[in-house]
Amino acid sequence: MSSIIELIIYSIHIVLPFMAFLIVYYNITSMWKNFRGNGPLVVLVNKITKEKIAVNYWENSIGRSKSCDIVLDGPTVSRDHAVMFRRDKGWFISDTNSKTGVLVNNKKINGCEQIYIDDIINIGGVPLLFKRADVIKNDDYVRLNKRKKSMPTVTLMMAVTIFQLLASLELCFVEGVFNYKPLIVFGLLSLIFWSYFIISKYIFKIVNFELETLGVFLSGIGIITLCGADIDSTYNQIIALALGMALFSFIIFFIKNPDRVVKFRIFIAVGAIGMLVLNLVLGTVKNGSQNWIMLGNISIQPSEFVKVAFILVGTSTLERLQTTKNLTEFIIFSVCCMGALFLMGDFGTACIFFVTFIIISFMRSGSIRTVILICSGAFIGGMMILKFKPYIMNRFSVWRHSWEHVNDMGYQQTRVMTYSASGGLLGIGLGKGSLKHIFASTSDLVFGMLCEEWGLILAIISVLCISLIALYGRHSSLKSRSTFYSIASCSAAGMLLFQMSLNVFGCTDILPLTGVTLPFISLGGSSMISVWGMLAFIKASDERTYAMRR
Amino acid sequence: MKNTRIRSIVVYLIATFFFVGITYFVYSFINNSQTWALQPINRHLSGDKISGGKILDRNSVILAQTINGKRVYNDDENVRKALLHTVGDGSVLIPTSIQSRFSTELFGYNFVTGFGAPKVANLSKDIKLTLDSSLCATALKSMGDKKGTVIVCNYLTGEVICMISTPTYDVNNRPNLSNESDDKYEGVYINRALSSSFTPGSVFKIITCAAALDYVDDIDKKQFLCKGEEVLDGEHITCLEHHGKLGLEKAMAKSCNIAFADIAIDVGKEKMLKKAEEMGFNKQYTIDGINIAKSQYNVDYASNADLGWSGIGQYNNTVNPMHMMMILEAIANDGEYVKPYIVKSIGEDSLFPSEKHTELKTKRMLSSQTAKKISDIMRYTIKSRYGDSMFPNMQMCAKTGTAEVGEEKLPHGWMVGFSQDKNFPFAFVVITENSGYGIKTAGPIAADVMKKVYKDYK
Numbered sequence A: 001m002s003s004i005i006e007l008i009i010y011s012i013h014i015v016l017p018f019m020a021f022l023i024v025y026y027n028i029t030s031m032w033k034n035f036r037g038n039g040p041l042v043v044l045v046n047k048i049t050k051e052k053i054a055v056n057y058w059e060n061s062i063g064r065s066k067s068c069d070i071v072l073d074g075p076t077v078s079r080d081h082a083v084m085f086r087r088d089k090g091w092f093i094s095d096t097n098s099k100t101g102v103l104v105n106n107k108k109i110n111g112c113e114q115i116y117i118d119d120i121i122n123i124g125g126v127p128l129l130f131k132r133a134d135v136i137k138n139d140d141y142v143r144l145n146k147r148k149k150s151m152p153t154v155t156l157m158m159a160v161t162i163f164q165l166l167a168s169l170e171l172c173f174v175e176g177v178f179n180y181k182p183l184i185v186f187g188l189l190s191l192i193f194w195s196y197f198i199i200s201k202y203i204f205k206i207v208n209f210e211l212e213t214l215g216v217f218l219s220g221i222g223i224i225t226l227c228g229a230d231i232d233s234t235y236n237q238i239i240a241l242a243l244g245m246a247l248f249s250f251i252i253f254f255i256k257n258p259d260r261v262v263k264f265r266i267f268i269a270v271g272a273i274g275m276l277v278l279n280l281v282l283g284t285v286k287n288g289s290q291n292w293i294m295l296g297n298i299s300i301q302p303s304e305f306v307k308v309a310f311i312l313v314g315t316s317t318l319e320r321l322q323t324t325k326n327l328t329e330f331i332i333f334s335v336c337c338m339g340a341l342f343l344m345g346d347f348g349t350a351c352i353f354f355v356t357f358i359i360i361s362f363m364r365s366g367s368i369r370t371v372i373l374i375c376s377g378a379f380i381g382g383m384m385i386l387k388f389k390p391y392i393m394n395r396f397s398v399w400r401h402s403w404e405h406v407n408d409m410g411y412q413q414t415r416v417m418t419y420s421a422s423g424g425l426l427g428i429g430l431g432k433g434s435l436k437h438i439f440a441s442t443s444d445l446v447f448g449m450l451c452e453e454w455g456l457i458l459a460i461i462s463v464l465c466i467s468l469i470a471l472y473g474r475h476s477s478l479k480s481r482s483t484f485y486s487i488a489s490c491s492a493a494g495m496l497l498f499q500m501s502l503n504v505f506g507c508t509d510i511l512p513l514t515g516v517t518l519p520f521i522s523l524g525g526s527s528m529i530s531v532w533g534m535l536a537f538i539k540a541s542d543e544r545t546y547a548m549r550r
Numbered sequence B: 001m002k003n004t005r006i007r008s009i010v011v012y013l014i015a016t017f018f019f020v021g022i023t024y025f026v027y028s029f030i031n032n033s034q035t036w037a038l039q040p041i042n043r044h045l046s047g048d049k050i051s052g053g054k055i056l057d058r059n060s061v062i063l064a065q066t067i068n069g070k071r072v073y074n075d076d077e078n079v080r081k082a083l084l085h086t087v088g089d090g091s092v093l094i095p096t097s098i099q100s101r102f103s104t105e106l107f108g109y110n111f112v113t114g115f116g117a118p119k120v121a122n123l124s125k126d127i128k129l130t131l132d133s134s135l136c137a138t139a140l141k142s143m144g145d146k147k148g149t150v151i152v153c154n155y156l157t158g159e160v161i162c163m164i165s166t167p168t169y170d171v172n173n174r175p176n177l178s179n180e181s182d183d184k185y186e187g188v189y190i191n192r193a194l195s196s197s198f199t200p201g202s203v204f205k206i207i208t209c210a211a212a213l214d215y216v217d218d219i220d221k222k223q224f225l226c227k228g229e230e231v232l233d234g235e236h237i238t239c240l241e242h243h244g245k246l247g248l249e250k251a252m253a254k255s256c257n258i259a260f261a262d263i264a265i266d267v268g269k270e271k272m273l274k275k276a277e278e279m280g281f282n283k284q285y286t287i288d289g290i291n292i293a294k295s296q297y298n299v300d301y302a303s304n305a306d307l308g309w310s311g312i313g314q315y316n317n318t319v320n321p322m323h324m325m326m327i328l329e330a331i332a333n334d335g336e337y338v339k340p341y342i343v344k345s346i347g348e349d350s351l352f353p354s355e356k357h358t359e360l361k362t363k364r365m366l367s368s369q370t371a372k373k374i375s376d377i378m379r380y381t382i383k384s385r386y387g388d389s390m391f392p393n394m395q396m397c398a399k400t401g402t403a404e405v406g407e408e409k410l411p412h413g414w415m416v417g418f419s420q421d422k423n424f425p426f427a428f429v430v431i432t433e434n435s436g437y438g439i440k441t442a443g444p445i446a447a448d449v450m451k452k453v454y455k456d457y458k
């Protein structure tokens, strides 16, 4: 009898990786399929040459410079003359410190002004007529309607729920006798997922759910893994997931008007630094780094929330980018953040901030020289730190030599390798792993737990899923409603990718072990919440997110 | 916006970093999964979820098994110690052990299901060895606290019935071996029978003898003159005694250095090397998939005197004990040897198809006449020098060796031999490191072990 149950459970177990593959595959393809074609949004007609200029983006720079979206060859056109952009209310044009100004209907504008169809805009002596897009034949629009329909959202969401049900069921039989607790976890998980769906669909009128589906899929893998190791901390993680999804919705709402956020940036920056300072003053030291604040029974990691703030402070609309070109304020802010993290001893997170900082500065300035300068500065700084704090070197000394330090410095890495290999391709079974007894197994070493219990196939699918979400963030940023969303999305994508790399490669001894979390999957409430914040940036960069609701 | 689009490529950079890393991880996972999984730190190996297969000796005595999730070894301390290097101790320290080499078969690990296959489909298999554990224990007792190795093999089938290596320790009572300079446990993790090569000393005269028989004209009638010392190009070759005039048979029996040095010089570098290589020197052999240490013979840069020394097994020659066994097999078996083996069968009682050792192919090493002649010369050595009382009723042929290994150290003692009686087809190799004359150190051990073999197998 027991062997029949064992066989049934094992067949469920080996179905999971294939389900996971299908879930990721259909969600990703569905996300990629639904993009708008390359048709223009509006058209500008040069009144002198009759040339029709397609306006392809939601924000367009206009000027003489080749790097502008709309290049004008007038006698008095400045290099970066103006920015034309679309907001909820309609189209606007903004003079970005040009020499000769912008005239709308022969009236010189002051800063920013809304424009309407058939207005005449004069930029540096070039008169442009503002027209609807249908003056240009739109082939792409036709193609858009011909496309095959992708898998319905609800089907994909159902698939995730079934996946989680099967995984929970497997977990119910770990000890050979039925244990109902994993089903409670499953119930809570589904409750959060489907209430989010109902609220978003019928109250906020959101139509696409692929990104959230993948987010819940990944978080579910993390929570179920955790459930097999330590069921008590699972409930906190589920609460964190709910809070994360709430933050996700809030951020999407909050950054709906990027101009407003840009104005409030200074407060966000001050708030973020304030949080880090508070952390330094009140923080508790856990496992060598002081990056925790205890609020009663709950421990909070402020640096995780600062990640979200960091991107909000760093990103910017095209209008702002063209008027204030220097990065000074952002650099000061970044140095403060990274300095605080170094003082806390949280080097992994400091690295993540640094990489995000480079992405943001590059996306804003486009200057490779600046990036090289920053990197070499950081390299020298890093060397100095290694010189003055030699204990950090210890982490490097064991790096790539963990088998020579099986019972000291390489303890965790060698266990990760041994137990991941024990799982083979299909895994040893949920809740049956041995890695869970090793310190930090559900956070820093969670990738090893995925390999051991779920198998290499599913572990790789999970991390590929995260990387595909990141690549989608980059892809959707190409057509964002504002550079604000583009930069935010790319930074969030880079941050996710880099953090995941540090985690996965750290625990497998490909890089030094730094103790950062694996996005979505690792145990850690603050981390879970902030990852959903990142996901919000990626979601916001998709132009459909803020589509008009008819 | 166009700028932002172009600059977003920076995300690809990090993605590339990730993809390269994850590809590298998958690559090393595929390559190393077995090594990683079968580490002693792995709790799955000792946990009750996985039952390891048994290791049995030829008489089905259990050498190692898993009881209630614990690896349990044989009850007899002597058997445990004697078979340590063969069975292994559950660590990775003895890589040539059965538990290391056949962990996949023993513990049912595979790359696809890991250790996760359901219990119903228990993939672990038992392994039966050709070794006789009580014989091994006897050999260990005779060996005392000397370092070295004893091998006994059936030269008709290739079954190794005894293989021990010392120093050794008891798995159940592991000594503190962290102090590696401890002389008592020097090289304790090495199975000397497989993974070591020793200076052969006079046992190499068997090879020189084979060369003489094949390449020296009228060798049967040839007489050598031993004055106890010989000077070649200003370098000395010495003999233990002043033997005077003697032929090949007597030179072998008395182990005259001058005679064999002269033969080696007479045969010449090329032919000496040719003969040595025909007999398996400088060649990689594997025993049950385990690479054994190579035996070395290299006279490329040898002077005349060096060549002479090489003929009497000094110079830079080394011999692996298991390879020596193969040479003995060939001599005993009309010039053909059977590759020795220790794994008799895998998974005899399991549901899955079992593997039995079937390879009984013989390979020619010597011509049948040469083999016969060497065999007779070695038989004469026993009869004339040591007497048959040493190996009663066994028709034993043998050669001893005393290999000088440096000024301060005592020489290695060797004794190798086999029975001419094909109803008692056993050959033996005994080596005692740094202990003195072969006949006084290895000799008694060989006599003890072979008497026990005779008692049990004749």
Ligand SMILES: [Zn+2]
Pocket: B226, B227, B228, B239, B240, B241, B242, B243, B244, B255, B256, B257, B258, B259
């Ligand atoms: Zn002599």
